[in-house]
Amino acid sequence: MEGTDNISVAKIQLQRAAKLLEENSKHSGSIPPDIEVYALIHQLEVHQIELEMINDELQAEKEHAEAVSEKYVELYDFAPSGYFTINKTGQIIDLNLSAAGLLEKDRSSLKNNLFAYYVSAETKTIFNDFLKNIFSGSKKETCEIALLSASNKAKYVHLSGIINTNEEQCYVSAVDITQRKQMEIELLEKEVQYENLADAGLALIWSSETDGMRTYFNQPWFHFTGKTPEQEMGKGWMTGIHPDDLDNYEKNVLAAFKNKTSYSIEFRLLHSSGEYRWILEKATPNYKMSLRFLGYIGQCMDISELNKLRKLSI
Numbered sequence: 001m002e003g004t005d006n007i008s009v010a011k012i013q014l015q016r017a018a019k020l021l022e023e024n025s026k027h028s029g030s031i032p033p034d035i036e037v038y039a040l041i042h043q044l045e046v047h048q049i050e051l052e053m054i055n056d057e058l059q060a061e062k063e064h065a066e067a068v069s070e071k072y073v074e075l076y077d078f079a080p081s082g083y084f085t086i087n088k089t090g091q092i093i094d095l096n097l098s099a100a101g102l103l104e105k106d107r108s109s110l111k112n113n114l115f116a117y118y119v120s121a122e123t124k125t126i127f128n129d130f131l132k133n134i135f136s137g138s139k140k141e142t143c144e145i146a147l148l149s150a151s152n153k154a155k156y157v158h159l160s161g162i163i164n165t166n167e168e169q170c171y172v173s174a175v176d177i178t179q180r181k182q183m184e185i186e187l188l189e190k191e192v193q194y195e196n197l198a199d200a201g202l203a204l205i206w207s208s209e210t211d212g213m214r215t216y217f218n219q220p221w222f223h224f225t226g227k228t229p230e231q232e233m234g235k236g237w238m239t240g241i242h243p244d245d246l247d248n249y250e251k252n253v254l255a256a257f258k259n260k261t262s263y264s265i266e267f268r269l270l271h272s273s274g275e276y277r278w279i280l281e282k283a284t285p286n287y288k289m290s291l292r293f294l295g296y297i298g299q300c301m302d303i304s305e306l307n308k309l310r311k312l313s314i
Contacts, residue, residue, distance in 0.1 A: 086172055157178075158177050
């Protein structure tokens with residue numbers, strides 16, 4: 001603005017000097033050394049110098065702005081996260097190169113298309129709710145969805161979005177979490193396989209927390225006791241221990257827990273038939289890779305028939 005104002009002043013001064021020169025020329029036929037004219041010429045020279053300085057400053061500012069703009073474009077386009085600008089109808093208004101890379105498409109072909117078009121059918125409702133929540137308030141929203149890429153391979157992304165100041169568009173960042181999701185899926189599959197394996201055998205398998213409260217029993221356990229998970233979890237299962245064996249069981253198991261050592265113990269446990277059957281329980285302490293104690297994992301075997309054979313052999 002200041003540069004524009006100075007240019008306007010210089011033009012007015014120039015016009016004024018030209019007019020005075022023209023008038024003096026008409027009256028005398030020559031250009032007199034008019035003091036006012038010299039003064040105006042001096043002012044013009046001063047303004048010329050000022051304008052050149054202002055022009056240099058503007059040029060420097062322009063170059064700086066262009067450098068900053070280029071830096072921003074580089075940071076925006078080559079950021080590891082994908083960035084989308086989406087309007088209320090779900091159209092992609094703008095996106096960076098990383099965002100286009102997530103969908104494995106050219107950036108220009110994605111603009112003005114509906115973002116939901118690239119969301120998997122299983123997670124489309126999650127995305128629609130995510131977008132609706134953003135435009136219904138100013139707080140940050142997050143969700144996890146699966147994107148359909150050009151290679152037809154699902155890419156899992158974590159979305160974070162917030163409405164912009166005009167409330168007509170929102171900014172959404174997308175972080176690729178495919179590797180993490182695949183690990184979660186593999187872990188879940190292994191857990192299912194473990195449960196299937198645990199349920200397929202004859203052993204009664206259980207696990208407990210550090211305080212001894214049991215948090216897992218396999219299906220053979222429930223077949224043996226005839227009770228429900230709600231009845232057995234925690235210390236509920238201990239109501240099935242024969243009263244004559246309860247004190248000895250608690251004393252030995254408590255000592256093992258205190259020292260975090262493996263143990264083996266025999267006791268009688270109430271069967272679903274209503275009779276007490278002899279059980280051999282073996283348990284070992286459970287640790288994470290960080291060596292943090294998690295509790296115990298144990299298995300029980302029905303040794304009633306073995307005990308009968310023992311008595312007969314005596």
